[in-house]
Amino acid sequence: MPVQKVNDSSDLDAKVPSHLQRTSITSLTMTSEPSHRCVKTQEDPLQRTAEHTSINVIFFGTLAKDFSQSARQGDVVLLADFTIKKSPSFLRDKLHPCQLEMDGKDDFVYVSVICFVKSLPLCRNTIYAKYTYVPLNDLKPRTVVNVYGVVTFFKQPFPSKGSDYCSTLKITDQSDFKVGCNIFSKKLEDHPILFRVGDIIRLHRFKTDVFRDSMSLLNTFGWSTVTFDGTTDSPVVPRTSSKSFHFGESDIRTVQELRQWAANQSWISNDLKVSLSTVKPGMYFDLTCQLLAKAVMDSRCILLKVWDGTKCKHPLLNVAVASDALEGESTIVKDRMNLTANVLVYDNHLEMARELKPGTFLQFYNLHALLQRAPDQQPDQSEHLSFHLHGGTSYGRGLRSLPAESPALQSLKSVLEKHVDLDEYDEVNDGTLLEIWYTPPEAVGWWLLPNDEETVRTCEHNTRRLTLARVKRSTPPLSCHVRARVKKYKPQQLYQCLKLFCSNCKTMEDVPDDSAVAKVFRESAKDSQPCDEQWAATSSASSREPGRTISMHISRDMVGESTHMQLIFIEGTTLDEICVLSRDYKNLVPVRSVNSRMTLMDLTAPFLFSGDKRYYGCKQCSLNTFQNPVFTGVETWDEQAVAQALGVQLMQYRLLIQFELEDQTDTLEALLWENTERFFHVSAVDASGSQDLQDKIQTIMDTIQPPDSSLEERPWLDLCLSVYTVKDDDRNKVCYQITNTEIKEE
């Protein structure tokens, strides 16, 4: 006879064959007449020790297989035609002195399938043992009981000094008695699933005892726990890792009654929820949040970057982590809005933190808010708020992930949804939302605007700060402000940033290198005879090289004037020689002789040496008025006056650097051109003759873009940008220039 199923245990009675008589387990003895007996029993009844209400049943052969496939724990079964044997395990298991063996082909079993709930909805016509729950004020020492309670304190399971994890909790009920409870189990998943104070717990088969004058509970053989959210009016959903457990309408009622009662208790109703917007420095508090990113700091510390969608009133500490060490999304946008809390998780909590995946909802218990200074922060800057989950389990300190459907998360999720545009921002690199952050400080609070840039803007206008992505979408002409880092710059050889610029024809060219200039000098000095000009007084000397004469000419117009030594024309020197001479003479104009007439050198060479400086003329725009120069009416000869007298279009020294700027939204190439001298606090012409000033520029560039630095190591620049168009092959090309910005001086 195979195992058969019926829908209701009351149907079992109808299945009892007429020749058999039903009996109870307690009345079974070794002398019972088996062929006339059948028993109705249920697995795992409650009160099984005292009256031997529990009996071991052993199935053999196909019956064993059928039964194991049909029956589950808690089912009511009808057994017939069994054999009664002495129980070999009686002394050990304290169950019935007998056991039943089912091995014959005539034996039969009916199984009444009762409903095991994994989740609601309930199966209504279920039958299960009548569990009795003892009010907490009625507990007697050294008994095994079932209780319901509201959790007033709990610790997440922690490793005990023994072999198991230990959950420690305290519960209460309508009697207002507080009872401590310890649960030991090797398996973490068997521990009660508790999220917060106010949760409701049902304990089955817990042993009572007295400890320090109050009752305590300890799990004992056959124990189980089920927990429920304590929120009134929320669905009563049992939380357990167990695949089968009893759960009925009376449980729902009990949970609802406890919820209602607890809601009016001061210890729970006064428990105000702390968020990032309400946390105060020094506080220990519980935080419900979402994990954004994590990074292992060292063997005893993990950084969790979290948010709860609320904006902290204190500046939040940002713990810098190399991007490749960070698991999870970039928090840059949320950092800027003071939405990201950096939580340092220590010691015993690492075991839990290691398993967490970004995106998970988290509950921290006894998190410590601490004001501290970042390592690179100046003492005069305000301290930032950091969060520490210290080692240990005092005050229930710990953390756990929360299932997304948890009622405790409903308010968090609705707050986070209001920031859904931030995620959108991350996806499309759109700067729209950053405008909140980029509005002027007085509008949003000083703490949102760091003052850690290497540059300072000098412009008067108060235009909004934009992201680079926004700048790129804007329509020129436009002035705007950006906060960006230097990704790259050109030229990498900084001496190449020094340019010659003709303000007349807008030609720009590199400063010729010395070898090119020296060549012009050599060619000019070759086989030349000193020129002979009526307007000039000349003195000549032989050089060391045969056939080369060095001549100096001074304008006769100037002889007798105080300025006569201010402008000297020199012929037949090498580049090196004129450099040496220029130390002693204010203005040296190198010339050559063409058919005995004085002529300027090829304008590849400087037309004027003045101390350390060399001045060049524009090849396109210089007029050849040297035939009849006029040297009167000039008080002080400078490069302008000399150029004018010689009919030379003076080229200006300029510094040109092309930056590749970068922020979290985009990159953009911007020139430092018209504003370069102000930016570096260096004049281009001075830099042309000074190694010190060139070194200064190099030092500044090494500060804003340290060699071999990662992006995070590079400082932010607060920049004023000018967006404009230039014609390029009849097409309008949009250009960007850094204007009104200076490097901060130390």
Add this chain to the structure above:
DNA sequence: GATTAGGGTTAG
């Protein structure tokens, strides 16, 4: 197979 803990702050 007994034991573990039995709430009450790290000190980064």
